[in-house]
Amino acid sequence: MTELRFADASDAALVLRVGRYNREALAEIYRRHGGAVFGLARRLVSDQARAEEITQEVFLRLWNSPEKFDPARGALRSYLLAQCHGRSVDAIRADVARRRREESEHRKTAEAGYDLEREVMDMVTAERVRNSLAALPSVEREPIELAYFGGHTYREVAEILSEAEGTVKSRIRAGLKRLRTDLLTEGVTA
Amino acid sequence: MTANHPPSNDSAGASQLDELLCVYALDAVEAPERAQVEAYLLSNADARDEVDGHHEVAALLAVGTTDAAPDAPAGLWDRISEAIDDNPITEADAQQKEFPELSAPAATRQRPGDVPTSSGEGSASTSPALSESTPGGSPKSVLPPSSASQPNRARRIGAPLLAAAAALLLIGGFLAGRVLSSSNDGAPSVEERASAIFDDPDARSVSLISEADDTLVVPAAFGADDIGYLDGSTLPELPNDRTYQLWAIYDDDDVVSLGVLGNDPGIKTFLADEDLSVLVVTEEVRGGVTSSANGAVVAGEI
Structure with missing residues (x-):
């Protein structure tokens, strides 16, 4: 069997390996895109710990459901960032809703x-x-x-x-x- | 991206939904509208294309204007890895997967006007089991997950291997689609590329054959870019609620669904790893299955 050199593999090939439960492939994807995903999450939620949680959610989702990524519909980074953005926005809105419940502050x-x-x-x-x-x-x-x-x-x-x-x-x-x-x-x- | 979406039964509603696509792509809609848009996207390929385009721009905005961390926080990968160990994929999760059709030229990808036919009905049931029809005498079969033996799989959890493989199928097909769709500007069409590969005497190729009908031969060949081409035009057309499904068996006995081919396939593309050893086509219910108990319609050893 030909060993895939992960560092040289395309994103698509790595996702293919994730589909075969190869954790090293996911690690390489994380190495390539983890910073961008975390950076977007941190910018949006302005909270280091929450940004880390969101980043973790995004990569676990890729691990659990790699078939959700459709290379015909865009690059892996676009997909991961879209996932990250959706979760970050959910977190922002949940936080806003919580704050609204807890205090009747002026709308910012x-x-x-x-x-x-x-x-x-x-x-x-x-x-x-x-x-x-x-x-x-x-x-x-x-x-x-x-x-x-x-x-x-x-x-x-x-x-x-x-x-x-x-x-x-x-x-x-x-x-x-x-x-x-x-x-x-x-x-x-x- | 386009606004020329096909007419809908509720054109006013469709128009309003079209207007929401851009804000949906930015996650700027509320939950009820999000649900409406997502339902709309399921039935409208143009709308999906538009959202994909917006997502791509949004990703550029994120990458280009965000204080991205060159390295994600130390220790986060370890936590992700631990979470994987703690949350194995269940078979039920895997069974919920639904497989889109493998990439194909636009002219053959969707056939909404097709009239159901019974010409291919029952072909699987009359076919020999895969384990019997696989050329070369290799006792491989498309087994349910519980029956699949994967002793060399370096995986902690005993999750449904075939389901994972099935997920791969889908990815494989889409990967090919990505390659093809990204080279559309002036590049050869899929048919032209397939024709060139099929005509290339040096190309790796295989003929998938039927044991029940020796006149039924489905050619497949592989380009240098690991993209496989399968000409399914010789397969009998199936009713609309049935589909052909392409499977790969790897050297390590992984059985992986490479995607559904539709009920009347033409040229299809798929990703072909170098350790791919056998290709199999089965007949399944529309949407495909994560594991198949059906016999091979055609199979070929590479």
């Missing part, structure tokens, strides 16, 4: 917590992403940031920005399409 004005100057894993990708994002009209950029990095629903975003819900949806859609065009046509992939 959303802060996307956006910081373009911080280091990123892939500097080339980061620069292009930053450039593309910065080039977006603010009416498209703001709702994307509030939704994706702020963990807000589009209805909340509409309220924060004092815009109609339909307007927010259409601007997010237009912004995402513009970003996709800018980034993917340059060969930038996740």
